[in-house]
Amino acid sequence: MTTELGHRIARRIALAGPISLADFMAEALGHPTLGYYRTAEALGAAGDFVTAPEISQMFGEIVGAWLAERWQAMGCPAPVRLVELGPGRGTLMADALRATRGVPGFHAALELHLVETSQTLRDRQAAVLAAHAPLWHERFDDVPGGPLLLAANEFFDALPVRQFHCTSGGWAERMVGLAPDGATLCFALAPGLTPFARFLPDAPEGAEAEICESGRALAASIGERVDRHGGWAFIADYGRDVAGPGSSLQAVRGHREASILERPGETDISAHVDFASLAAAALAAGPHVRVFGPAAQRDFLMRLGIVQRAEALKSRASVEQLHTIDAGLARLIAPDQMGSLFRVLAVGDDRCAAPAGFFE
Ligand code: SAH
DSSP, X not given: OOOHHHHHHHHXXXXXXXXXXXXXXXXXXXXXXXXXXXXXXXXXXXXXXXXXXXXXXXXXXXXHHHHHHHHHHTTOOSSEEEEEESOTTSXXXXXXXXXXXXXXXXXXXXXXXXXOOOHHHHHHHHHHHGGGOOEEESXXXXXXXXXXXXXXXXXXXXXXXXXXXXXXXXXXXXXXXXXXXXXXXXXXXXXXXXXXXXXXXXXXXXXXXXXXXXXXXXXXXXXXXXXXXXXXXXEXXXXXXXXXXXXXXXXXXXXXXXXXSSSTTTSEEEOOEEHHHHHHHHHTTOTTEEEEEEEEHHHHHHHTTHHHHHHHHHTTOOHHHHHHXXXXXXXXXXXXXXXXXXXXXXXXXXXXXXXXXXXX
């Protein structure tokens, strides 16, 4: 049994033919009333996945300190657009803003812009960030121009990807079609070779590959703004540093691995972020753009003093809180938890000194 959204996608394919995996993913996550982010309380302990800012306040505090320092490195522009892509429950931004209250002039200079498609999550963000009068946008390109500070945690992994399979003749795109029963969604290769082949590496028959077009376009937009008006972006996600073949798309429902095509709208679907192609797209956007990283989340947070921050919190904590602080620290930095798989990338402009956190 599939979902209402699954039936609708099947009807669309029956009428108009197979769709790309990227189109499927966009519908499954972003459908206005039935998509995963519109309906589910997806995030947090009760949802399908727990993100770094939901694990510990220290994550948002450190990102806030990093952004405030970048603002100073830019010469304290006012106004500055402080943008978060996909703020979820608003936790990262709330922690970042609380941690930077004492930075002279920072809060007075900033204008808060949240890029969020889910009304459920916008309502949640409004509740925790009301004091900063946020403005919401459907897309990053709708945020007004000007000096930029941007944070995105676990945002790029939710952007739709296309998938490809290397046949004996070359790369073909994997589509979503219908099984012979006319109702069940299934994967099928498009006949012939894909025009995306020129973006894909040489690979043996049977190899898989992914391309996230919207991620690359967004990285290019960030690069263009940084080049034109100055600014810095902090991007954290799970992913890989070097481009190459391989598929990573995965589905999770109720904390368990699930099938990608089953129960769209109730299932979280995400792909590993290809940091090399994001960095390349940002760099190509203008001569002033520089990128730093990707670095392991563990190295970034430790260089920014997360261990010392944990000690400071513990010095004022109750016995139960001591355990929560230590457990949160371990989840964020332990190499077998989020420490190594999660990577952080900074995009900024060459008119500023290099940022903290990215060099050995
Ligand atoms: N950054 C948060 C939430 C991560 S989940 C955290 O770390 O906890 C992904 C977030 O991006 C959600 O808020 C989701 O609604 C939003 N989102 C997903 N795809 C989007 C899109 N194409 N445009 C805007 N927001 C999107």
